[in-house]
Amino acid sequence: MLFLKDSFVELNARNRAKAILDQGTFREIVGPFDGLESPHLVPQGIVPQSDDGVIVARGEIEGEPAVVISIEGNFQGGGIGEVSGAKIAGALELALRDQENGIRTRPVIVFDTGGVRLQEANYGLLAIAEIGAAIVALRQYVPVVGVIPGKIGCFGGMSIAAGLCSSLIMTREGRIGLNGPEVIEQEAGIEEFDSSDRRLIWNTIGGAQRFAAGFVDELVDDDISAIKEAIHRIFRKETVGSPRSSQVDVYRSFFASIDLSQPITPNKFRELWQQHIAGKGVHSPNSLQTGMNKDDEVESRGRTWFYALAHALKINKEVPSVLCADAMLGKEEVRYIAVVPNRHHRFYRVRHGEVGIEEGWTIAKYVREVIEADQHGKKRAIVAIVDVPSQAYGYHEELFGLHQACAAAVDAYATARLAGHPVIALIVGNAISGAFLAHGLQANCILALNDDHVNIHVMSKKSAARITRRTIEELEEATKKIPAMAYDVRSFATLGALHELIDGVNADIPQVQDIDKVCNRLIEAIQTARSSPRDLRNRLASKQAQKGREASILVRKKLAEQWK
Structure with missing residues (x-):
């Protein structure tokens, strides 16, 4: 005798919610x-x-x-x-x-x-x-x-x-x-990921x-x-x-043990993971990335500002694309973290400063080190120096769970903030998409240089045009009506999430006075973070947010009224 199952997938969102709740208890709030x-x-x-x-x-x-x-x-x-x-x-x-x-x-x-x-x-x-x-x-x-x-x-x-x-x-x-899949193909080419190959898609994600x-x-x-x-x-x-x-340790040791010189199929990846969690995999990590000499370092604003602010003799370069150092900022001890390009990166889709598998898990490691070390003492500040062109677009990245690597970084920053560590993001270049979510958007306070090459957005213009079935010209026209669609930092500032937009700074070749100005702003932001709530409610309390995110505020008000 065959028993027909009641499909959950075929239900619409409202009926899915009804199906999950006990019969007769469903009550929709802030509904149609x-x-x-x-x-x-x-x-x-x-x-x-x-x-x-x-x-x-x-x-x-x-x-x-x-x-x-x-x-x-x-x-x-x-x-x-x-x-x-x-x-x-x-x-x-x-x-x-x-x-x-x-x-x-x-x-x-x-x-x-x-x-x-x-x-x-x-x-x-x-x-x-x-x-x-x-x-x-x-x-x-x-x-x-x-x-x-x-x-x-x-x-x-x-x-x-x-x-x-x-x-x-x-x-x-x-x-x-x-x-x-379509976005990967747009950004990286059909050779990297063929979005028409259904078997490839299901075997990967x-x-x-x-x-x-x-x-x-x-x-x-x-x-x-x-x-x-x-x-x-x-x-x-x-x-x-x-x-x-x-x-963090479980996943970092796993990914460090993978030899990318050999083809990694979905079946091979599953096999390696099962061996790892069973304690049969390789536990002594390979070098996470090929090391770099000073002469090999690729210039970027993230690297420039990391060295300008950290001026530390000891810089952790275990993963050369994630720089980490502890230094004094006035009377504050600060951990600086920056993602930078590495032309020798073993994940080739991450060689221009993108956030990839190792970047996400390594950021998480560096942040959690601070949480662990300071749990019984003063909570030192963490400054995320942000210059990230995007997350990585690649087959290996999706197969290896890039979303989970980025979640690890988000988790670490949010956990640090909730534990009382002032988390400050300083945007000096690009802050795009999942990379910005992973590295910067969990900060108590976000600072940004007021510069034409500081851009904040969800996706490259080419991919955004393809997904929305518009031309780039049509997208740019829409930004005149919807500032949130624009890429420039001044439009982003109208949404109220920035603690401060810093004027008058040479972003590419900072001089002593530029560095001093930014340091003073960082000190002020750290003090603000120490005296403010540890959640992100301040982003909706600013003068700009009262207008720029009016709907966000109204929705929360309606939810609270109808909650009970």
Whole structure:
């Protein structure tokens, strides 16, 4: 006798939330009748949706209070804009408030998303940083469960958010990766990744592969009951193991042991991972990257400002593309971290300063060293010097879980901030996409040089044009209506996330007076961070944010009114 399963994948976002919650307990908040549409789509000739593609549902899971956040992949590819992002971040923040008040609220996120909605660009980037911050804070109290059922999958910055979850459930129909196949092909060429090769895609980022390679906790059938039971199992556990985004030593030793001179197929990668976790793999790491002589160093603004500020005799170059040094800044002891180019990098898609596998996990290592060393003393400041052209676009990067490497860096910075370490980001060059999410966007305070070559955005113009089916000229025209779509730092400043835009500094060849000015601003930012809340709420309190992120503030207000 055949028993037909009830497909979870085929449900829309609202019905997925209903299916997860106990029968009869579903209550949607900030729903379609509240009329909170994205204000940024109509000016671009795009029809908005009254719930902006995100369902926030209150109810119960096994009799306990719960919130289910479900993303609708059929609207704008599940893209995260200002309103949808604020609904997700705001709901998680309220769940955190419940936990702090002794109300155990079970959070579940159903991912069906391509990442940032490119028509809202930096709005989505900021929202995803706030989602990540809320997940890291919330999971100290209760497991944050992520579900990736299928259809769209989970891509872009939201794959980093998924990588932060306490536990991740996936079906074989699901996919997860930082970069979508089409974007990799656009950025790196068809020889790197053929987006028409369906077998390649599923063998690289599909549910079965991700589970076998250790990036997913449970692989379940596309069945409502199976997914509900998997969620229940996680919440029933008295303790949940440490999230994989915090397991830095495990992953660093694994990736260091991989010999990239040999072809690494998906099957080979799974085999190596299984050997590693069984204690049968190579445990003495190879050199993470080929070392560099001083004459081999590639100039970049990140490198220039690292040396200008750190002026330390001892610089950690274990991974030559991630510079780390401790130095005094006035009366403050500071750890400086910068990602820089390495023309000899063994991952060839990371040779121009991109954030890749080793960069993400190494940033996490350097930040967690500070957390561990300072746990019983004064919390030293951490300064992320930001000049990152993007995350890496490559086959190996996706196969090896680039989203998880970036999640590790996000986790480390957020954990440091919550522990009381002032985390300051100084943007001196490019701050693009997942690289900026991993290295800079979790800071208490973000400073940026007011310079024409300081750019902040989600994606290169070529890829953004392809994904949105526009010409570059049409994209540039849209930036006149939507500042969040622009690349220049002055447009980004109107969104209210910058602590300060620093004028009058020679960004390429800083002189003594330039360095002194930046040092003084860093000292002030560190003092501000020490006396301010440890979360990211200040980003919505600035004068610029009151206008530039008005919808983000309104959504949170409505969520709070309807929460109980």
